[in-house]
Amino acid sequence: MKTLTAEKLLSLAILAVLLLALVTCGGGNSSSSAVTSGPLSGNWQFTLTQNYPIQQNPAPIPVAGFLTETKSSLTGSLEVPILGLNSNCAGVSSATGTVSGQNVTIAINNGGNVLNLTGTLASDNTSMTGTYQALGGACFTTPTTGSWTAILIPPVNGSFTGTLTGSTYMQALTGVTPPAPIVVSGTMTQSANFGASNATLTGTMTATGYPCFTTASLSGTVSGQSIILTIFAYNGNPIGTTGNWSVAPPSASSGLGISGGTLALGSGVGASTVGPCPLIGFGGSAQASDNVSVTLTFH
Numbered sequence: 001m002k003t004l005t006a007e008k009l010l011s012l013a014i015l016a017v018l019l020l021a022l023v024t025c026g027g028g029n030s031s032s033s034a035v036t037s038g039p040l041s042g043n044w045q046f047t048l049t050q051n052y053p054i055q056q057n058p059a060p061i062p063v064a065g066f067l068t069e070t071k072s073s074l075t076g077s078l079e080v081p082i083l084g085l086n087s088n089c090a091g092v093s094s095a096t097g098t099v100s101g102q103n104v105t106i107a108i109n110n111g112g113n114v115l116n117l118t119g120t121l122a123s124d125n126t127s128m129t130g131t132y133q134a135l136g137g138a139c140f141t142t143p144t145t146g147s148w149t150a151i152l153i154p155p156v157n158g159s160f161t162g163t164l165t166g167s168t169y170m171q172a173l174t175g176v177t178p179p180a181p182i183v184v185s186g187t188m189t190q191s192a193n194f195g196a197s198n199a200t201l202t203g204t205m206t207a208t209g210y211p212c213f214t215t216a217s218l219s220g221t222v223s224g225q226s227i228i229l230t231i232f233a234y235n236g237n238p239i240g241t242t243g244n245w246s247v248a249p250p251s252a253s254s255g256l257g258i259s260g261g262t263l264a265l266g267s268g269v270g271a272s273t274v275g276p277c278p279l280i281g282f283g284g285s286a287q288a289s290d291n292v293s294v295t296l297t298f299h
Contacts, residue, residue, distance in 0.1 A: 043222065078092070089138060258297075270285065
């Protein structure tokens with residue numbers, strides 16, 4: 001009987017050791033396989049400047065989109081404008097690269113040429129700078145080199161306040177030139193990015209003393225510093241679109257800012273005018289549409 005008890009105890013001890021080893025190994029594997037995002041993950045605005053072949057006053061080349069850093073590797077999707085003289089060398093391009101300390105390499109493949117970027121990530125992980133080169137081919141008639149910079153654009157999230165200025169409708173309604181700014185406030189949310197060159201934006205905006213809308217919903221996209229939005233009335237009907245707004249990263253004195261764009265509500269003048277604003281005037285001077293400039297600051 002004593003021998004049997006000892007055998008049972010020995011079996012239990014062995015089983016306990018095996019279970020402990022199994023749990024330890026399982027925990028180790030789970031930890032090592034966890035996907036973590038590095039500091040380069042996010043929305044980036046690149047600016048490329050061609051140095052060779054030499055050009056007089058070369059125009060900056062804006063490239064924008066999202067990168068993901070996983071275990072020192074980079075993947076992403078970037079929007080590239082026309083490169084060289086070939087109008088087909090533009091559109092959404094894949095990006096791959098590596099990160100080693102503060103050293104960065106990125107290859108942008110737009111299907112016609114590969115832009116090879118090498119550079120350095122700033123110590124605060126919010127900007128990069130370096131040089132690039134591309135072989136002659138579909139987009140560039142000769143091998144091309146240049147320099148580049150990039151800034152990380154924070155997510156467009158949170159509450160904002162701002163103004164709508166230069167309202168053509170309010171000028172016609174009040175007879176005041178220029179019309180008083182229209183005060184607005186609201187919130188905006190940026191969705192997670194899943195490998196596309198942009199992310200979705202949704203939100204609401206409330207205007208004070210503005211006949212064209214009191215509260216409107218917002219829906220659109222952000223890629224780099226560029227934002228495009230559609231404005232919807234409370235009943236879900238689209239009432240306007242925005243031009244290409246520009247996102248300014250936070251400074252020491254202010255938060256994330258959006259400016260430089262226009263908001264067009266409705267269209268037309270006179271008998272053909274349509275829009276969300278109460279109709280004013282008559283005949284050829286009738287107006288129910290509006291155009292304003294937009295400035296928003298996030299808090």
